[in-house]
Amino acid sequence: MKDKFTLLVVEDEQNTLNGLREILTEEGYNVLTSPTAEDGLNILQENEIHLVITDMKMPGMDGMEFSRTILKQDPEIQIIIITAFGTVKSAVEAMKNGVHNYITKPINVDELLLTIEKAINDKKL
Numbered sequence: 001m002k003d004k005f006t007l008l009v010v011e012d013e014q015n016t017l018n019g020l021r022e023i024l025t026e027e028g029y030n031v032l033t034s035p036t037a038e039d040g041l042n043i044l045q046e047n048e049i050h051l052v053i054t055d056m057k058m059p060g061m062d063g064m065e066f067s068r069t070i071l072k073q074d075p076e077i078q079i080i081i082i083t084a085f086g087t088v089k090s091a092v093e094a095m096k097n098g099v100h101n102y103i104t105k106p107i108n109v110d111e112l113l114l115t116i117e118k119a120i121n122d123k124k125l
Contacts, residue, residue, distance in 0.1 A: 002028035005120055006047060009033045010040040010054040010066065011082075016107075020053065023109060024116075037066035044070060049077065051100075051119055053112075056083035056090065064094060071098045078119040082107060 007029050011017040017033050024031045032047060034040040038060055043049070052070060056063035067079050078100045083090070086104035094102050100119045103112060 005050045006030040006032060007116070008040060008043055008047075008049045008052045010035075010037055010052065010058070010063075012036065012055060012058040016055075016105075020107075023112075027113060029116075037061035037063070037069075040066065041069065044073070050123065051078045051080065051116060053080045053082060053116075056081050057085055064090070064097065067094065067099050068097055076123065078123050080112075080115055080119060082112075 007024055009017060009020045009031060011020065012035050014035065017035065021031050021033050032043050034043055037054070037058060040054070054063040054066055063081050063083070067081065070077055070079060075098065080101045080103060081094050081099050082103045082105060084105040086102065091102040100122065101115045103115060
């Protein structure tokens with residue numbers, strides 16, 4: 001069932017990107033990855049993506065701007081922001097902008113997997 005869902009992970013830190021790809025692939029998801037938001041936008045145009053997981057702090061376009069750009073193009077897509085620099089203010093801003101959820105690093109894998117499941121279920125509704 002999960003193999004019917006394609007996730008896009010956008011993260012500039014290569015070890016984190018590889019780790020998330022491995023974990024999510026083992027969970028049965030189709031996983032596409034990008035080290036930059038700009039490349040992520042190209043992947044979104046070329047593929048049917050059900051959920052985006054993006055880092056907040058990245059060179060070039062940051063996760064907040066990336067999320068706003070995605071949601072302008074597809075208001076139905078689910079986005080989860082991950083960050084090592086989480087603040088209540090940035091979490092509230094992300095949620096107001098339409099981001100589904102906001103997770104702080106270090107990433108708790110169980111929390112991430114539950115958040116993904118909830119986002120996918122919310123999209124189905």
